[in-house]
Amino acid sequence: MYTHKKAYYPYVSPYDPCPPIKVKHYSTPPHLYMGFQPPNLPQFSPMDALRAGTLWKAFYDPYYGPYEKPKGGPSS
Numbered sequence: 001m002y003t004h005k006k007a008y009y010p011y012v013s014p015y016d017p018c019p020p021i022k023v024k025h026y027s028t029p030p031h032l033y034m035g036f037q038p039p040n041l042p043q044f045s046p047m048d049a050l051r052a053g054t055l056w057k058a059f060y061d062p063y064y065g066p067y068e069k070p071k072g073g074p075s076s
Contacts, residue, residue, distance in 0.1 A: 004028050004061060030061050 004027055012020040041056045049055045052062075 004030060027061065027063055030059055034058070 005025065006028060007023050007025045009023055010021070012022065037056075041058050043049070043055050044052055044057060044060075052060045054060055
C-alpha cells in the first residue's frame with residue numbers, strides 16, 4: 001500500500017554505549033509512485049510554486065519529523 005512515511009528497525013547491539021534508536025523514520029517522494037506524469041495536473045500559482053518547490057500539487061511533499069504535527073500547504 002502507498003504511504004510516503006516509512007519506518008525501519010535497525011539492529012541494536014548489546015555493546016553499543018549510546019542509547020539505541022529503535023525506530024527510524026524516513027519519507028519517500030510522491031513521484032516514485034507515479035509511473036508517468038498525467039496530463040492536466042492541478043498547478044500551484046507561480047508564487048506558491050516557488051514556496052513549495054514544485055509547480056504541480058501532486059508532487060508537493062513537505063517533510064515533517066515523526067513527532068511534528070503537519071501544518072497547512074505552502075500558502076499558509
